Amino acid sequence: MLYQRSSQLFVEANKVIPGGVNSPVRAFKSVGGNPIFIKEAKGAYLFDEDDNKYIDYINSWGPMILGHAHEPVINAIIEKAKKGTSFGTPTELETKIAELAVSMVPNIDKIRFVNSGTEACMSAVRLARGYTKRDKIIKFSGCYHGHSDSFLIAAGSGLSTFGVPNSPGVTEGTAKDTLLARFNDIENVKSLFEANKNEIAAIIIEPVPGNMGCIPPKASFLSSLRALCDENGTLLIFDEVMTGFRLAKGGAQELYGVRADIACYGKVIGGGLPVGAFAGREEIMNYLSPMGPVYQAGTLSGNPLAMAAGYQMLLELNSDAQIFSRLEEKTAYLEKGIDKVLSENNIDFTINRVGSMISVHFDKNEVYDFETAKNGDNETFKKFFHELLKKGIYIAPSAYETWFITDALSYEDLDYTIKSIDEVAKTL
Structure with a gap:
């Protein structure tokens, strides 16, 4: 993917905004590279200033539970x-x-x-x-x-x-x-x-x-x-x-x-x-x-x-009597798929999930507090993040952030995400 417009905007933002962002995690410091500037969003998708499309697993850090621009x-x-x-x-x-x-x-x-x-x-x-x-x-x-x-x-x-x-x-x-x-x-x-x-x-x-x-x-x-x-x-x-x-x-x-x-x-x-x-x-x-x-x-x-x-x-x-069960089912489906492909590719990992909140930790041991969370392989996460980004999948730009699932995600979106993680896992 090309990020020419986003990169240009980040240079301009740095001149007038501290670090070029108004909240630190957006600066991609944890994963390297320059942040992507989003132009618009609809449903489960983000569209950046270079017209790249992404399946969104941040959802504005949680509130877009029914999808963007609902x-x-x-x-x-x-x-x-x-x-x-x-x-x-x-x-x-x-x-x-x-x-x-x-x-x-x-x-x-x-x-x-x-x-x-x-x-x-x-x-x-x-x-x-x-x-x-x-x-x-x-x-x-x-x-x-x-x-x-x-x-x-x-x-x-x-x-x-x-x-x-x-x-x-x-x-x-x-x-x-x-x-x-x-x-x-x-x-x-x-x-x-x-x-x-x-x-x-x-x-x-x-x-x-x-x-x-x-x-x-x-x-x-x-x-x-x-x-x-x-x-x-x-x-x-x-x-x-x-x-x-x-x-x-x-x-x-x-x-x-x-x-x-x-x-x-x-x-x-x-x-x-x-x-x-x-x-x-x-x-x-x-x-x-x-x-x-x-x-x-x-x-x-x-x-x-x-x-x-x-x-x-x-x-x-x-x-909506079924909204929370749908979110649970979709997130469980994603968890099962990620677990399968990372296991098949011999990656050390742990998946934590509660309802529609989920995270992947690159450590085979249980993650139950901040100290155990810090044991994850952050270098592997950085590569994982950028390779998924290239495939049009936007996860949190930090190993210490939860993914948030939206009801706007289709099972086709989830299947594409699992397939992409399988392809990325082969390179880790």
Whole structure:
């Protein structure tokens, strides 16, 4: 394939945008080469500025669950835009989408809309701290909750060691209140509680992490976290920015039958437009301003265009009884096909999958946390990525990112993908 126009655009972008991109993973630093500039998308396909066509397995990092430019969603945006794009006042549509979301998700009474997943997680942690009157939080190595200061923390040594910043600009004062735990290791979490008695406001976790590849939670891990939180007066925050309305109507809470005190949303809930949200029990959510003392605000929160897109998306997901089973079946079909061809070509690999989230790790050993995810052969992944790109298949440009399946994919698309992976595997 030729990428002349994309390469030219990347040179121009670097002159006026740091690194030429507005989000780092887009720069292809993990895989080498220059990023592809997309011109348009429809259904399961992307079209770049050089008119190359790709089967898309990123789907805007998750929200395009019904496919790109899904007509009912696009029409809802167009009709709403004709009436104005932003008012900075309450609208009826905010209440309608809130009522719909609350009806779809177990264990939530009220929801507050914001503009991104980062903002949702940041606000959820502030709310948890205000509600519990405690400062410290536990997060898990490899779980990504956006770029708020509290989340950009790397682990220190020792069970009770405070975190240290792993991004310049994050102060040690902020870092000291974030404790690092190992995903799928409940004993490690218990040790943090023992070393910080009555100090931990919340645990925040991706119930199915998607930023170290797809990592399924081990049996009873999430329910054990729930029990620990109950024992210690700590709130459990599920970051469902990726899993919410994707793994099931009610997200991971429904799938695993584990109750979160606060859940964070994004991606699907915006129908492709910038939206985030956090939701929880009434007594917790009422602690937010203007009812309570915890402040959170935003001029564009509940933006009518985003609300229109999200409402239409949730309506369709709520009314289609087979959508999640179709996504499950298509992703399982892809998993089975990839497993077969990589095995036949004697490649060391592990496939992780939960519902319509899937990742391929080039390591024969089980991948269950960030440390095991880092054992994968990244050089093999780089070649795998670029060879698939040449065949018109666009997967995440990082070994540490989940693939997201859209219902717009046909079985012909899946068969072509499996055939292409077979051909690429022979060169690895």
